[in-house]
Amino acid sequence: MEASEFRVAFGRLAKQNGYRSVGTYWVRSFPSTIVAVGLQRSGYSPRYYVNLKVWMQGFANASYTVNRTLLRDPGHIFRREPPDYADALDLENDMVPDSRLARLRQLFDDFIGPLTEACSTRQGIWALAREQPNMIYLLPEVRKHLQGAEA
Numbered sequence: 001m002e003a004s005e006f007r008v009a010f011g012r013l014a015k016q017n018g019y020r021s022v023g024t025y026w027v028r029s030f031p032s033t034i035v036a037v038g039l040q041r042s043g044y045s046p047r048y049y050v051n052l053k054v055w056m057q058g059f060a061n062a063s064y065t066v067n068r069t070l071l072r073d074p075g076h077i078f079r080r081e082p083p084d085y086a087d088a089l090d091l092e093n094d095m096v097p098d099s100r101l102a103r104l105r106q107l108f109d110d111f112i113g114p115l116t117e118a119c120s121t122r123q124g125i126w127a128l129a130r131e132q133p134n135m136i137y138l139l140p141e142v143r144k145h146l147q148g149a150e151a
Helices: 001-017 067-072 084-088 097-118 123-132 140-150
Strands: 020-023 025-028 031-040 047-055 077-080
Touching: 001 020, 001 025, 001 031, 001 097, 001 123, 031 067, 031 097, 031 140, 047 067, 047 123, 084 097, 123 140
Parallel strands: none
Antiparallel strands: 020 025, 025 031, 031 047, 047 077
């Protein structure tokens, strides 16, 4: 599969999962958060990484709008795909296109979708961080903000 075909297939899956395209990212906006998913190409090989970023409305008294400047920011929460999906993201291997597409669907179904839903609210982020600490790491200021929102 060529890189352009791969990006188109990934984008199609993102749109099927409720994301809209903004520049090189796919974004879902919720009342209290913005979740963005982007592909980052390795500088050393034809491999991609999935960058998942979350911004929380009201953090540091700020209101966020989706634009290309925001999407360059790492977000309040940043996460990459689990290593289990490296095969689907490595275009150098011999995986046939149908298998790669099936793995990408699985990536959305098992990781991106559930993580997006959990991160659609501050309460969901806080619950995920407490119940599955290996899924997301909260920076100290983010943790403090979420603990204050819980009180």
